[in-house]
Amino acid sequence: MLKILDYLVMGGGVLIAAFLLINMFRETFIKKSKID
Amino acid sequence: MAKILVAVLYLAVIVVIGLLSAKKVKTADGFATADRKIPFWTNVYSMASAQIGAGATMGVASMCYAYGVSGFSLGIGAALGAVLSGLVFAKKIRESNVTTIPELIRKHLGMRIADIMSALTLFAIFGVLAAQIRSLGTILQIFIPTLSLASSCIIMSVVMLVYAVLGGMVAATRTDKLNVAIMIISVMVIIPIVALTRVGGFEGLVAKIDPQKLNPTAMGLSSMISLMLYFGLSGMVNNENFLRICGAKTAGEAKGATLTAALLIYLPYMLCCSVIGLVGVVLIPQLGASDSIMPAMIDQMTSDVGGAFLLAGLLAAVMGTAASVAMVCAVTFSRDVVKRLRPSMDDQKVLLTQRLSLIGFTIAGIFVAIFGGSIVGIMEDVGAPSGAALVPLFCGVFFWRKLNPTSALITIIVAIVSTLSWWAIGAPYISHFVFGLICAFVAMLISTPLTYRKEVSI
Numbered sequence: 001m002l003k004i005l006d007y008l009v010m011g012g013g014v015l016i017a018a019f020l021l022i023n024m025f026r027e028t029f030i031k032k033s034k035i036d
Numbered sequence: 037m038a039k040i041l042v043a044v045l046y047l048a049v050i051v052v053i054g055l056l057s058a059k060k061v062k063t064a065d066g067f068a069t070a071d072r073k074i075p076f077w078t079n080v081y082s083m084a085s086a087q088i089g090a091g092a093t094m095g096v097a098s099m100c101y102a103y104g105v106s107g108f109s110l111g112i113g114a115a116l117g118a119v120l121s122g123l124v125f126a127k128k129i130r131e132s133n134v135t136t137i138p139e140l141i142r143k144h145l146g147m148r149i150a151d152i153m154s155a156l157t158l159f160a161i162f163g164v165l166a167a168q169i170r171s172l173g174t175i176l177q178i179f180i181p182t183l184s185l186a187s188s189c190i191i192m193s194v195v196m197l198v199y200a201v202l203g204g205m206v207a208a209t210r211t212d213k214l215n216v217a218i219m220i221i222s223v224m225v226i227i228p229i230v231a232l233t234r235v236g237g238f239e240g241l242v243a244k245i246d247p248q249k250l251n252p253t254a255m256g257l258s259s260m261i262s263l264m265l266y267f268g269l270s271g272m273v274n275n276e277n278f279l280r281i282c283g284a285k286t287a288g289e290a291k292g293a294t295l296t297a298a299l300l301i302y303l304p305y306m307l308c309c310s311v312i313g314l315v316g317v318v319l320i321p322q323l324g325a326s327d328s329i330m331p332a333m334i335d336q337m338t339s340d341v342g343g344a345f346l347l348a349g350l351l352a353a354v355m356g357t358a359a360s361v362a363m364v365c366a367v368t369f370s371r372d373v374v375k376r377l378r379p380s381m382d383d384q385k386v387l388l389t390q391r392l393s394l395i396g397f398t399i400a401g402i403f404v405a406i407f408g409g410s411i412v413g414i415m416e417d418v419g420a421p422s423g424a425a426l427v428p429l430f431c432g433v434f435f436w437r438k439l440n441p442t443s444a445l446i447t448i449i450v451a452i453v454s455t456l457s458w459w460a461i462g463a464p465y466i467s468h469f470v471f472g473l474i475c476a477f478v479a480m481l482i483s484t485p486l487t488y489r490k491e492v493s494i
Contacts, residue, residue, distance in 0.1 A: 002238040009311055010232060013224040016304050020081075020220055024213060027077045 042344035043179040046351065047195045049214065055198075074283040076293055081216045083280050083297035087118060087271070088219060088305055089357025090171035093350060094330050096306045099263075100313030102326040104249025106260055107313065111306035113264030117271030118302050122294030125272070128434050129281045130290035136364075137278055137426070138372040141444075144433045147376075149444045153429070154372040156422040156448070161275055161365050163418030165397060166404035168358035169193055173405065175351050178331045179344070186406045192355070193398050200359045200394060215352035216301070222334075222349030228308045230337050231315040244318045262467035269473070270423045273430045275364045362401070366394035420459070424472030425451035428480045436484065443483040451476035 074082065092114065099107030134140045137157055142150030173189035183191075235241050248254055255263075271277075277294065284290035309330070316329040323332055334346045370389040375381055381389070425448040432439035432447075455472030463471070 002242060006232060006237040006239075009238075009308070010229050012304065013228055013308055016300065017220045017225045020301065021217060023077060024081060024217060027075070028213065 038340045039179045039344040039347065042341075042348050043176065043351070046348045050195060050355065051198050053214070073285060074280070075285070076289050078213065079280055079284055079289070079293040080297045080301070081213050083277055083293060084301035084305075085213075085216045085219075085356035086277060086280065086360040087114075087274075087297065087302050087357075088216075089361075090168055090354045091267070092302070092306050093219075093223065093309055093354070094171065094327055096309040097313035097316065097330045097333075098326040098328075100310040101316045101323070101329040103255040104245075104314065104317070105252055105310075106255040108306075108310045109255065109260040109264045110267050111303075111310055113266070113268035114271045115298060115303040115306060116264070117268035117274075118277075118298035119295065120268075121272045121274065121277060122291055122298055125430070125434065126281050126291040126294040127287045129278060130284055130287040133282075135279065135282050136368050136371055137273070137275060137430075138368060140433065141429065142372075145429070145439070145444045146441045149429075149441050149448070150372065151376070152445070152448055153426065154368060154376075156425060156452075157275065158365060158368055158373075160419040160422035161361055161368065162397060162401065162404075165358065165361045165365055165401040168354055168361055169398070169401045170405035171354045172196070172351070172358055174328075175331065175347065175354060178335065178347060179351075189402050189405050192358075193402050196355060196359045196362065197395060197398055200362055215356040218345075218349040218352045219305070220301070222346040223312070224305060224308045226342075226346060227333065227337070228311050231312055231319070231333060234337065235315050235318050241315060241318060245314065246317065249314070249317055258466060262470050265473070266420075266423070266467065266469045269427045270419060273423070273426050275361075275368070279360075279364055279367065362394055362398055365397040366390045369393045369397070420467075420469040420472060421452045421455045424455045424469055424476050427473060428476045432480060432484070438484050438488040439480070440484065440488055442487040443480060446483040446487075447476050447480040450479035 092111075096108070096111045099110050101107070129140070132140055132143065134143060138150045138154040141153045169189050169192065170185075172192035173185050176188040176192050177183055177185065180188075232238070232241070235244065242250065253260065281290045281294060284293055312333055313329055316323070316333050320329070320332055320336060323329055330350060331347065334343055334350065337343075338346055367390060370386055370393055374389050374393075375386060428447055428451070429439070429444055432444070451472050454475035455468050458471040459468035
């Protein structure tokens with residue numbers, strides 16, 4: 001049970017972070033969505 | 037040495053982004069809402085960066101360090117408030133096509149109520165600004181311990197001003213991306229993994245931690261409810277998010293961006309902060325002030341260079357919120373006070389006023405930050421009357437057509453008087469904010485039908 005929490009916090013953090021950072025990179029440098 | 041180098045490098049990047057963004061800002065509306073063209077994901081990161089400030093980062097970790105799992109009631113309240121803001125209000129706010137909360141109030145309840153709310157809102161946001169400046173100074177002191185609190189606050193305020201004054205909302209949304217990236221890597225990935233590994237995972241944590249810290253009501257039910265309501269409702273009617281919701285391209289995007297920021301970034305981020313605070317109970321049991329648990333964990337768990345990077349993440353979290361709060365102060369003052377007194381001002385003069393008032397509020401904020409007592413105390417005490425008046429009015433404006441200027445004025449007066457009186461007698465049983473909020477809601481519910489009928493009959 002507690003082992004699952006370890007995986008949830010550490011794995012969840014890594015997964016969310018990876019998604020957000022990849023998406024941020026894509027938006028900024030590939031799609032080039034700009035405020036102008 | 038590595039810490040100082042990382043701090044200087046980070047501050048330099050922030051200033052360069054501000055200078056580059058200055059070219060894009062030509063109008064007052066562009067300064068305030070990036071011409072209502074903020075792309076969806078840029079807005080998501082910007083909202084998350086505004087929400088994740090000193091409160092979510094150092095506050096949640098500190099509460100969990102001091103009160104164990106019950107301290108996360110702050111996080112639950114704040115996350116629920118952000119979700120409700122997206123579900124209930126975001127679409128309606130964007131459709132209203134306004135820029136600030138007083139502007140919205142003016143549209144529905146007239147000039148007089150809007151003027152009173154402008155003053156109250158400004159007062160409340162200013163308290164938050166001073167608290168953020170103090171936090172920025174405190175964090176810079178960890179980078180460079182020889183600096184005094186006053187010098188640290190001044191240095192960080194100057195950096196914040198350079199990019200916020202020149203670049204306005206365009207700069208804020210651009211640097212928000214950088215800030216959110218650093219925060220995500222440090223607070224959601226590196227620190228929880230290192231902390232949990234050191235303590236032996238959750239099994240080790242549960243075995244070593246004081247059992248009282250695992251009691252879900254250790255803080256006391258009354259305090260937990262007060263904390264949840266204060267941070268939930270003040271987060272729901274959030275001035276910084278309001279500005280970003282207004283900057284979204286469409287009403288649908290405003291709602292989607294608010295919900296995405298709350299569920300995908302804000303809530304997981306605060307969960308990670310709470311884990312860091314709980315692990316801190318085991319790893320650093322003898323800490324003097326619970327507020328410094330986050331920087332203390334970073335300092336003790338990492339190498340010099342790694343620690344510098346993580347501290348830069350913490351600095352980034354508070355910097356984003358500080359700049360955004362300062363922006364809201366300037367925009368509210370220029371649009372709702374100065375423009376109201378001098379309606380003939382042209383767009384360029386409004387833009388100049390926004391920039392000058394940003395400088396003025398920041399200087400005043402530095403003084404309060406340096407000489408103020410307890411930061412959290414100032415924030416809550418100053419923000420309570422405004423929040424207690426604003427929450428009922430906000431609900432009324434969108435969901436109760438009978439709400440009228442007379443009942444709104446009664447609600448505001450009752451909120452201010454009841455909050456201050458309860459605070460003056462020491463806020464027994466429940467916090468002064470919750471007491472003021474209940475009184476204000478009751479006043480609105482009673483006075484609205486009465487005054488509505490009266491006005492109709494006239």
